[in-house]
Amino acid sequence: MRDWVDTTAARIRSLWKVPGRRPRMLELGCSSGPLLFRLAAHAETYHATDMSRAAVESLSRECNTMGFSHVTLAQREANDFKKLGMSAYDVIVLNSVVQYFPSIDYLVDVLEKASRALRPGGSLFIGNVRSLPLLELFHTSAELAKAPASRTVAQLKRRVRHAVAAENELVVDPAFFWELGRLLPRLAGLVCERILCQRTRSRDEASQFRYDVVLRHRAIDALPPAVDSLEWRAPFAAPAKEILQGLRERLEEERWPMLTLTHARDARLASELRAFELANEAEENCTVGDLRKALSDRDAPSTSALDPDDLFLVGNEFGYDVDVLGCGDAPGYFDVRFLRRTTPAPGGRDAERREERSSFAPPPVAEERPIHHYATKPHREVQPVSAMQAHMLERLETNPEPGLYTSFDVVPMPASVDRAIVERAWQTLVERHAALRTSFVKTLSGRYRQVVHESAKVPLEEHDWRHLPPLDVDRELEAYIDSFRARPFELDEYPPVRLALFRTRARSWVFLGFSHIALDGASTMILREQWLALYKAYSSGGSVPSFGSSPPLLRPPTSVDAASGESFWRRELQGFRRPMNLVESMGRAGDAPRGERSYAKQHVYLDKELSERLAAVSRAEKLSLHTLVHGAWALLLREYTDRQDVLFGTMVSPRTPIGPASEGTVGALDDVLPVRPPSPSRFLSLQAWLEALRDGLTKLPRHGHASLTDVKRWSELPASARLFESYVVVENRSIDENTSESLDPATPFSLVQLDCPLRVEAWPGPRLLLILQYHRRHFRDEAVEKMLRDMERVLGFLSHGLDRSSRG
Numbered sequence: 001m002r003d004w005v006d007t008t009a010a011r012i013r014s015l016w017k018v019p020g021r022r023p024r025m026l027e028l029g030c031s032s033g034p035l036l037f038r039l040a041a042h043a044e045t046y047h048a049t050d051m052s053r054a055a056v057e058s059l060s061r062e063c064n065t066m067g068f069s070h071v072t073l074a075q076r077e078a079n080d081f082k083k084l085g086m087s088a089y090d091v092i093v094l095n096s097v098v099q100y101f102p103s104i105d106y107l108v109d110v111l112e113k114a115s116r117a118l119r120p121g122g123s124l125f126i127g128n129v130r131s132l133p134l135l136e137l138f139h140t141s142a143e144l145a146k147a148p149a150s151r152t153v154a155q156l157k158r159r160v161r162h163a164v165a166a167e168n169e170l171v172v173d174p175a176f177f178w179e180l181g182r183l184l185p186r187l188a189g190l191v192c193e194r195i196l197c198q199r200t201r202s203r204d205e206a207s208q209f210r211y212d213v214v215l216r217h218r219a220i221d222a223l224p225p226a227v228d229s230l231e232w233r234a235p236f237a238a239p240a241k242e243i244l245q246g247l248r249e250r251l252e253e254e255r256w257p258m259l260t261l262t263h264a265r266d267a268r269l270a271s272e273l274r275a276f277e278l279a280n281e282a283e284e285n286c287t288v289g290d291l292r293k294a295l296s297d298r299d300a301p302s303t304s305a306l307d308p309d310d311l312f313l314v315g316n317e318f319g320y321d322v323d324v325l326g327c328g329d330a331p332g333y334f335d336v337r338f339l340r341r342t343t344p345a346p347g348g349r350d351a352e353r354r355e356e357r358s359s360f361a362p363p364p365v366a367e368e369r370p371i372h373h374y375a376t377k378p379h380r381e382v383q384p385v386s387a388m389q390a391h392m393l394e395r396l397e398t399n400p401e402p403g404l405y406t407s408f409d410v411v412p413m414p415a416s417v418d419r420a421i422v423e424r425a426w427q428t429l430v431e432r433h434a435a436l437r438t439s440f441v442k443t444l445s446g447r448y449r450q451v452v453h454e455s456a457k458v459p460l461e462e463h464d465w466r467h468l469p470p471l472d473v474d475r476e477l478e479a480y481i482d483s484f485r486a487r488p489f490e491l492d493e494y495p496p497v498r499l500a501l502f503r504t505r506a507r508s509w510v511f512l513g514f515s516h517i518a519l520d521g522a523s524t525m526i527l528r529e530q531w532l533a534l535y536k537a538y539s540s541g542g543s544v545p546s547f548g549s550s551p552p553l554l555r556p557p558t559s560v561d562a563a564s565g566e567s568f569w570r571r572e573l574q575g576f577r578r579p580m581n582l583v584e585s586m587g588r589a590g591d592a593p594r595g596e597r598s599y600a601k602q603h604v605y606l607d608k609e610l611s612e613r614l615a616a617v618s619r620a621e622k623l624s625l626h627t628l629v630h631g632a633w634a635l636l637l638r639e640y641t642d643r644q645d646v647l648f649g650t651m652v653s654p655r656t657p658i659g660p661a662s663e664g665t666v667g668a669l670d671d672v673l674p675v676r677p678p679s680p681s682r683f684l685s686l687q688a689w690l691e692a693l694r695d696g697l698t699k700l701p702r703h704g705h706a707s708l709t710d711v712k713r714w715s716e717l718p719a720s721a722r723l724f725e726s727y728v729v730v731e732n733r734s735i736d737e738n739t740s741e742s743l744d745p746a747t748p749f750s751l752v753q754l755d756c757p758l759r760v761e762a763w764p765g766p767r768l769l770l771i772l773q774y775h776r777r778h779f780r781d782e783a784v785e786k787m788l789r790d791m792e793r794v795l796g797f798l799s800h801g802l803d804r805s806s807r808g
Contacts, residue, residue, distance in 0.1 A: 004206060008095060008127055009038035011196065015091055015123040015214065023090035026117065028078045028110070029097035033059045036071070039093075046071045047084070079106060081113040089117055095127035099169040104375040107170065108184060111215075115190050118217040124190065126213040128206060132173040132375060133331045134269075138209045139163040140279060141272040149289030153282045155490065156291075162492040166441050166451040168382040176374035177213045183371055190215045197268075197308060208268050233262045240267070240306050244314060251318040251338060259320075261336040267305035271295075273332035311336050385440070385448045387707040388671045392517050393440065393448045394709055395755055396488070403485030403599060405516040407524055407752040410477065410509050411532070417508040418539065419462060419501055425534035426458045429527060430495055432547060435667040436527075438518050439494040450518075453494060461500040473504050480511065485753070489515040497527075520670040521752050522653060525733070527666060547664060565706035568699075569714045572676060573647075579721035580647055583757055585640045586783045598776050599753045604788045605767040606795065613799035614768065621687055621802055626730040627694040629762045631686075632794040633728050634677040634693065636787070644679045649727025649756065652701050671704040672727050672756075674711060687802035725778075726758040735763040760791075768795075 012035070016023040022044040030036050030048035032055060040046040040063075048071070050056050056075045063071045076082075078097060092114050101107050114124050139160045147156055174195050181188040194214040197207065243264070250259055266273075278294055315322035320338040385393065392405050430436040437456040441449050463480070465473050480500065489496060496515035502508060514524050530547050537544045606614075618625055630650060637646040649672045654665075675697065683689040706714075712723045752759065757778035763769035770791055772784050 005034045005038065008212070009035055011212065012039060012091065012093060012125050012127075013042055015125060018090075024088065024119075025091045025093065026084065026089045027093040027095070028114075029094060029100075030059065030073070031055060031096075033062065035093065035095055037062075037066075040068055040071050044070065047074070047089075048072075049074050049076045049078070049080075051075065051077055079109045079113060081117055084117055086116055087119045090119055090122045092118060092122070092124045093127070095125070098126060098129050098172065101170045102378055104170065104172070104176075104372060107172070107375070108187075108371070111180075111187060111190065112184075115187060115217060120218050122217045123193075124213075124215040124217070126177075126215070128210050129174075129213060130169060130171040131209055131211055132171045134209045135167065135171050135376070136160065136164055137269065137272055137276050137331055138205070140276045144275055144279070144288065144291070147288045149287060149292070151288045152284065153279055153286045153288070153291065154284040156279060156288060159490070159492045162439060162451075163441060165453070166382060166439070166449075166492075167376045168378050168443075168449065168451075169376070170378055171376040173374040174211060174213075176371075177215065180215070183374075189218050191218070203268060208272070239304060240310070243304075243306060244310060247311075247314055247338075248318070251314070251320060255340070256338075257340050259338045261311075261338075263333050264336060265305040266332050266334050267307040269332045270305040276332075306336075308334070308336075382441075382449050382451050385450050386668055386671070387705050387710075389440075389450070389517055389668050390448060391707040391709050392755075393442075393491075394707075396517075400488065401755075402488075403753045404488070404755060405753065406485060406489070407514045407516055407519075407521065408481065408484060409512045409524065409528060410481075411512060411528065413508045413510055415503070415505070415507050417501065417503075417510070419460065421535055421538045422499070422501060422510060423458070423460050424538055425531050426460075426497070426499060428534055428544075429530060430456050430458060433527075433666040435518055435523065436495045436497060438496060440491040440517065442491065456495045458495050458497055458499055461498075463500065463502050465502055465504050468504070470504075473502075477502065477509070484511070484513045489517070516668075516752065516754065518668055519666065520653075520668050521651075521729070522670065522731075523666045523668070524752075526664055565703045566710070566714055568703045569674075569706060569711050573674070573711075573715040573717075575716065576645060576647060576676060577716045577718075578643075579717055580637075580725045581641050581643075582637065582725045583778045585642075586779060586787070599751060599773070600776055600781070600784075601751060601771055601773040602781070602784050602788060603769060603771040604792060605769055606792055608767050610792070610796055610799055611766060611768040614795060617799055617802065621690075623687075623690050623694060623802075625762065625764055625768075627690055627697065628795065628798055629730050629760075630675065630677070630697060630728055631690045631693055632791060632798060633726070633760055634675075635680070635794050636790055637726075638680075639790075644681065645676070647674055647676050647724050649673065649724045650675045650697065650700065651727065651729040652704050653732075654701070671701075672708065672754075673700045673704055674708075674724055675700070675728075685803055686798065690802060722756075725756065726760060727754075727756050728760045728762075730762045731764070733763065735765045735769050 022042060024045045025039060025043040025047070027035060027039075027046070027048040030050045031052075033048070036046065036048050036059065046068075048059070050059075050073075053075045056073045060073050063073070078094065078101070094110070094114075098107060101110070111124070118124060140156075143156055143159045143163065147159075176183070177192040177195060180190055180192060192213065193216045194212075196212040196214065243261075247259075247261065250256065275291070275295055278291055282291060282294075312322050315338050319341050321341060322336065322338055396404060434452045436458075437453045438450050439453065441451055443449060463476070465476055468476065480502075484498065493515075496518035498511075498513035500511040500513075502511065512524070512528065514527075519527070530545070533545050536542070614625065614628060617623070618628060633648060634646060637648060638644060652671045652673050654669050677696070678689065678692050680686070680689045683692065708723060715723065717723065752773060757775045759771075759773040761769075761771040761773070763771070770788060772788055774784050
């Protein structure tokens with residue numbers, strides 16, 4: 001990093017060559033000041049701006065300490081030139097900021113204002129710009145480096161395409177700067193003088209895929225006149241040493257005023273280009289492991305590839321300036337122009353050399369291109385992931401398992417179900433709900449982002465089982481569910497839904513598989529209801545229901561949220577050092593029964609009388625069913641684990657009448673947060689204890705922006721321990737035994753698989769529905785049956801009144 005900054009600072013200093021006067025300089029986007037402290041001492045005046053108030057205030061203090069009275073700083077955006085003056089600066093610097101501009105229009109605005117602020121002959125330095133012609137090559141290299149050996153070439157190419165499409169930074173074609181005057185006549189006074197690569201033998205993203213630009217205001221250096229020249233195409237397979245020797249002979253013996261070497265392979269990108277070519281030549285079912293083996297088997301490309309630094313040395317040895325010019329139509333190759341100096345530099349190869357030039361060049365203008373074709377359009381619909389999504393993505397990356405963070409439903413349909421209408425109804429939902437067009441990417445900084453695409457299509461598989469007997473149909477269905485769970489959703493896969501249609505003799509079934517990272521449990525039920533309503537409308541020709549649209553994410557947390565969240569959770573979990581022991585207390589199960597799924601569910605409908613008593617207690621004591629169910633589970637945990645201080649999770653949803661999301665919103669909105677109920681022994685009655693529990697639950701949504709990974713880190717639990725072993729979900733929707741089979745959450749063909757051993761669900765209705773979903777490697781089926789009976793027992797106890805003592 002230090003070498004790169006030093007090189008950039010030296011490059012900027014070399015732009016000013018007027019003896020006897022120091023330049024007046026302006027830096028836009030000074031950040032923490034790495035260039036400021038290297039350039040300010042060489043300037044007459046130095047004005048720096050940045051969007052960050054904290055950065056500006058910190059730099060101001062440091063400049064005062066260093067006695068830099070000629071340095072001024074201001075907080076402002078890059079395109080804000082108010083009070084900066086006309087023709088006021090000799091050098092203007094934009095380094096490592098262009099990629100953060102929202103569009104190429106914003107860049108043009110900055111260039112236009114900078115042009116007016118430059119003095120005649122002044123320079124505008126634009127540093128560390130990402131190259132558009134190399135964008136696909138860059139993402140191919142990045143995806144190939146991190147891909148598992150089992151990934152297919154088809155999957156690799158898809159991830160590259162999605163990464164390019166989801167690019168959230170401004171990536172600019174160097175040709176834009178070369179053609180600036182033609183594209184924008186009002187900027188004809190800014191002439192592109194040079195486009196420079198990093199002068200280094202290191203191989204990193206900056207030296208391989210980025211470039212610097214020097215624009216001159218009414219350039220004072222005239223272009224060299226036309227001269228006799230020799231063009232020599234680099235021998236395709238010749239070793240680099242042989243090519244360099246051929247150059248030396250021609251430069252030394254023939255002394256051409258100009259010599260051009262064309263179509264030389266770039267050693268800086270040779271490995272990446274070789275991998276890119278192999279990936280494009282390979283069969284779609286070839287794997288990344290096959291690609292890597294093929295790459296290792298091929299001859300090393302470095303023998304015939306040229307390092308630009310070697311060319312600068314050769315040119316200087318014989319008194320030539322060197323321009324390394326990229327081939328516009330062939331990324332990974334370049335042309336080299338050797339232009340003989342009027343007066344050769346003394347001292348040969350060790351003499352001080354004039355600043356080298358471009359690693360990119362103006363490609364021939366084959367056709368007029370709109371200005372927006374010269375850069376990416378930073379995707380406006382790229383957003384941070386929620387805290388819960390971040391936790392799930394990190395968990396999947398570090399410890400994946402089959403079926404994790406997926407859910408599925410198998411919906412019964414008439415035998416005559418119309419495939420075209422099934423697809424049409426789902427496509428309508430895809431267009432209405434942004435979450436159904438969402439994929440995920442991991443940025444270079446290691447952060448996850450969700451990308452909302454403009455369009456998506458849900459593929460539908462079809463299986464004809466009408467020739468099979470019922471038992472074979474059941475086996476085929478179980479096998480399909482297992483295959484779904486064994487094939488995880490890829491980060492870049494969208495829509496986050498998989499559909500399949502099964503036709504049998506008696507009826508048809510539609511399989512709905514969901515990624516829980518993009519769609520929470522409430523969303524899957526909303527989508528199922530909306531899809532069935534649309535299918536009915538399209539089938540009958542009736543009016544199409546309007547469901548509105550849904551954003552993919554609520555307001556992202558601010559730094560204030562994060563700071564208050566850490567403080568809250570440290571207080572909430574203080575002193576909780578012993579992990580929960582529910583699994584051990586109930587008798588760890590071990591492996592699931594052979595041939596059966598490792599994740600299962602059981603349910604029970606409470607009798608009507610008990611459900612009515614609970615509803616009456618809830619109304620009389622102003623305690624919701626949500627609080628009563630959490631209280632019942634807390635009491636059971638105390639009983640099972642023989643401890644007063646217990647911890648479990650709760651599902652927190654913003655889908656409330658007064659919440660930030662409506663009840664029909666689709667997306668990953670729910671959070672699972674830890675609950676640490678107060679000890680009942682501290683209260684005189686069950687009602688007082690439940691009221692305290694209610695108040696604690698009410699506070700949780702304000703701190704849902706913290707991921708479970710962070711909450712665990714802030715706790716005092718051992719690093720290897722789970723934060724909790726169970727979590728509670730109390731649904732808002734009412735269910736009864738007459739609910740349509742296609743919408744019944746109790747069906748065995750409907751599962752949500754998270755990374756917690758036990759999920760406790762409660763569904764209100766005339767008969768309260770309790771569902772336990774569990775990992776069979778943690779709990780035996782009979783243990784779960786006991787827990788259901790015990791929940792019914794404890795809820796019955798609470799339904800007989802809350803004025804009794806909570807002690808004991």
